[in-house]
Amino acid sequence: MLKTSDPAELQLIAKQTRRLIIEMITAAKSGHPGGSLSAVEILVTLYNDVLRHDPANPRWPDRDRFILSKGHACPVLYAVMAQCGYTPVEELKNLRKLGSIYQGHPDVRFIPALEASTGSLGQGLSLGIGMALAARLNQSPSRTYVVLGDGEIQEGQIWEAAMFGAYHHVDNVVAIVDYNKIQLDGFVKDILDLEPLVDKWKSFGWHVIDVDGHSIPALQKAFAEASATKGKPTAIIAQTIKGKGVSFMENNPKYHGVAPTADECTKALQELA
Amino acid sequence: MSTKTKFELKLGQATREAFGKALAELGRENKNIVACDADLSKSTMITYFAKEFPERFFECGIAESNMVAIGSGLASAGKIPFVSSFSAFVLNKGFEQLRVTAAFPNVNLKVVGTHSGISIGEDGPSQMSIEDISLACSLAGFTVISPADEVSMKALMRAAVEHVGPMFIRAGRVKAPVVYAADQKFEIGKGVQVIDGGDITLIATGLLVAESIRAAEALEAEGVSVRVIDLHTIKPIDRDIIAKAAAETGAIVVSEEHLVDSGLGVRVAQVVAETNPCIMEFLGVNNTYAESGTPDGLLDKYNLVARGVLATARKALARKKK
Secondary structure: OOOOOOHHHHHHHHHHHHHHHHHHHHHHOOOOHHHHHOOHHHHHHHHHHHOOOOOOOOOOOOOOEEEEOOHHHHHHHHHHHHHHOOOOHHHHHHOOOOOOOOOOOOOOOOOOOOOOOOOOOOOHHHHHHHHHHHHHHOOOOOOEEEEEEOHHHHOHHHHHHHHHHHHOOOOOEEEEEEEOOEEOOEEHHHHOOOOOHHHHHHHOOOEEEEEEOOOHHHHHHHHHHHHHOOOOOEEEEEEOOOOOOOOOOOOOHHHHOOOOOHHHHHHHHHHOO | OOOOOOOOOOEEEEHHHHHHHHHHHHHHHOOOEEEEEOOOHHHHOOHHHHHHOHHHEEEOOOOHHHHHHHHHHHHHOOOEEEEEEEHHHHHHOOHHHHHHHHHOOOOOOEEEEEOEEHHHOOOOHHHOEOOHHHHHHOOOOOEEEOOOOHHHHHHHHHHHHHOOOOEEEEOOOOEEEOOOOOOOOOEOOEOEEEEOOOOEEEEEOOOHHHHHHHHHHHHHHOOOOEEEEEOOEEEOOOHHHHHHHHHHHOEEEEEEEEEOOOOHHHHHHHHHHHOOOOEEEEEEEOOOOOOOOOHHHHHHHOOOOHHHHHHHHHHHHHHHHO
16 A cells, blocks of 8 residues: 655546546446546545555554545545555456445445445434544544535534534544535535535534645645644535546536446546546 | 243333343443433433443434434444434434444444333324334344343343344333243343243233233133243244244234234234244234323223233134134
8 A cells, every 4th residue: 555645646646546436437337427536635645645544454443434425436435445455456347246345335245444334325424423432432543534425415414413523522533525516416506505614514613624625735734634623523625626637527417427438438548647 | 931820010110211220230341332312311211321421421412313323333433332212213213324324234233212102101193103113123134122021121131232233122111010030031032932821822022011911811711721922022033932832822913012014913924924824813003193191091092901912812712713
């Protein structure tokens, strides 16, 4: 596993991650490219720099934990975990196929190194807070990171968890909102607007960091600030672009849940060369 | 305990109280036990644990969905969490979370639903959990238990802590008649033959176990030999005890404080159909929501008392004679 704090090296991993995402979803002929591509820098910065984890010892009790609450974006998680050495890179092309460990949504029965089975939106923050509470009881340095979709936080349970996290001072959990502004049926602002989003999390008692979700140095700084914040949980609002890195997918609601064709795959990989 | 002694059936603790006391006691022995509440700790009796172990108790407020998933997170990280609310709330409001965060990844979450059935009484149907057995049993991999009295609750709580895997524990609001001697042994998945008999079997869970014993004693006085079985574990169901009762008595009545078409009865019937088909009759809540009233008044009105079990048993016996 390549662990590095060098933004240039992390950027190279991010590019390779995007290629793997495009290839696996094209091979699967279904899946969610847009919200996978928007979260690439977030996950690469976490897995290859920030997280304290060990692919050779995935059940290490004091490890940091990561939950992809927006489970439909699992191609980014699979690509990142595979490159870290948790699972075989060469099998990524079997995404969504019968018998594959790379299930349509994250499933701990197939990949025990996952921290949670997700796919039904709204539940990951509560789970992450539960894990963070266990770490606190154990006096463990373990921290828990939860990536939420922007559409996902329309779910009421997120705000139940937000109230709980602040009230109980769960400062070892970090929520990262992948704010790519698009959900399945269109633009978030046209479906159920989240604004003022930063103010919402602040009013729920969270420390909030508004950040460019594609800037690795900005994300590194945000995660460091979250770790240094005591007494309250941190929400990182990552301003992202749905479909980031592939011109014809960027900001296009179509690619929330539609796989690229073979031609589109070729074109996308040329852009990501 | 298969001797034909007269049962005293003196009123004991409510099973919710037995749950609360057992959890506190187990909490002293096992530091991994933690508890979550949704603003009903004084009603569910999880307050005993909360007072003794405040650092291991998490008040979630009136937010059952969040509570269930926080419990699953605690379980995933190695704790033994008990999350509790009224059965109607934790199962209905937390169902999706129970399915996706507990059942599907098979985490070691213990869910305790109190105030089950119609015997919650005056609060009325919005609080009455008459579909919780059905919902809990529909969660793949869940173990579902429904103790009849304080003795079985206490013993099964210990078994619940030792068991690894998701579990639903059904408890009631009202004082429950004591069925068992203090030294009775219980095992998850194994029913208890409370009375032996050869003409008919009365199977029940929860409060209906005591009512079935009363009905059995009335029938015994008429010369009918009645077997009574307490299925404190509804899932996984004790196939052997059911198949044996079907073969040996040829008639089975199942009684429960639950919707009659989706609870214990249909599960017993499946085993009977698959093993030794016999005459069966069922007693429960019939496709309706109940109403406010005293617990005793409601149980009487809805026939979930010895009289109802007796009438149902007479139907089965009449069919058996034909």
